[in-house]
Amino acid sequence: MFGTSSTSSKKLVYIVEDDAFFLNLLIEHFKTQPLITVKPFGKGQDFLKNLNEKPDLVILDYILDTHDPGAPNGKEVYFALKDKFPETKVIFLSGQESADVVFELIKLGVRDYVMKDEDFIKELDDLVTDHLKLA
Amino acid sequence: MRYTYQNTSMSLKVNLSQISKILRNDKDLLAQALHLLMSNAEEEKANLYKFSSEQNWTLLSLSAHNLKSKMKYIGCMEAASLLSEMENIGRNPNKIWKIEELLHNFEKEYSFIYRELSEVKASYNA
Numbered sequence: 001m002f003g004t005s006s007t008s009s010k011k012l013v014y015i016v017e018d019d020a021f022f023l024n025l026l027i028e029h030f031k032t033q034p035l036i037t038v039k040p041f042g043k044g045q046d047f048l049k050n051l052n053e054k055p056d057l058v059i060l061d062y063i064l065d066t067h068d069p070g071a072p073n074g075k076e077v078y079f080a081l082k083d084k085f086p087e088t089k090v091i092f093l094s095g096q097e098s099a100d101v102v103f104e105l106i107k108l109g110v111r112d113y114v115m116k117d118e119d120f121i122k123e124l125d126d127l128v129t130d131h132l133k134l135a
Numbered sequence: 136m137r138y139t140y141q142n143t144s145m146s147l148k149v150n151l152s153q154i155s156k157i158l159r160n161d162k163d164l165l166a167q168a169l170h171l172l173m174s175n176a177e178e179e180k181a182n183l184y185k186f187s188s189e190q191n192w193t194l195l196s197l198s199a200h201n202l203k204s205k206m207k208y209i210g211c212m213e214a215a216s217l218l219s220e221m222e223n224i225g226r227n228p229n230k231i232w233k234i235e236e237l238l239h240n241f242e243k244e245y246s247f248i249y250r251e252l253s254e255v256k257a258s259y260n261a
Contacts, residue, residue, distance in 0.1 A: 032159075
């Protein structure tokens, strides 16, 4: 994993993704964005333990820690985050194609859901730019 | 855009153009990313067999889900489609008899993908 840096003028983006391959790609991608500081987390519980500072945006994997039955999933992490920082914007990320998942997220009030396909980082980038008003 | 290596334009199963772009064509980072991708994929593939033999359809579905996202991201849609079917069957195991055939087809498809990834990775390490 690569290092992060922070200055007060930058927007703080947390990424919660248990897949090391995708997490590292996202870190590398956002490294090139001068107005963003990224804090990456590979586990939902690590993210929740370090939730001392209000993030401007959270990119959250829907299915987390699949091989650890006791670990919080994306929805549980979302509720804990909203409980502490209701204003923080969230973009869900997943490979789930099921319409049931999308409807469930809409019912929770989630506006943004990005499917992990070939172009997902471009789509994610557009949403991040929009949410953080970086354009 | 299809990835080109060793100065030869080939029709490949894998499309690494997105990864190359994100990693700014840095050969060391690309080699690291492919190493991570391949080791994770091998681990999840082993899990598919393990959970199938244990008849643990929930965990088989989750492993298929994890691997599917990676296959989609590198443009391997046929492999992703087989994994998607395994994921759905694992979630709703009324067609469990199809799993063995899907695993066999995925193994065949993945052997080509793995070979291509290995060749590309070797070209980065050269």
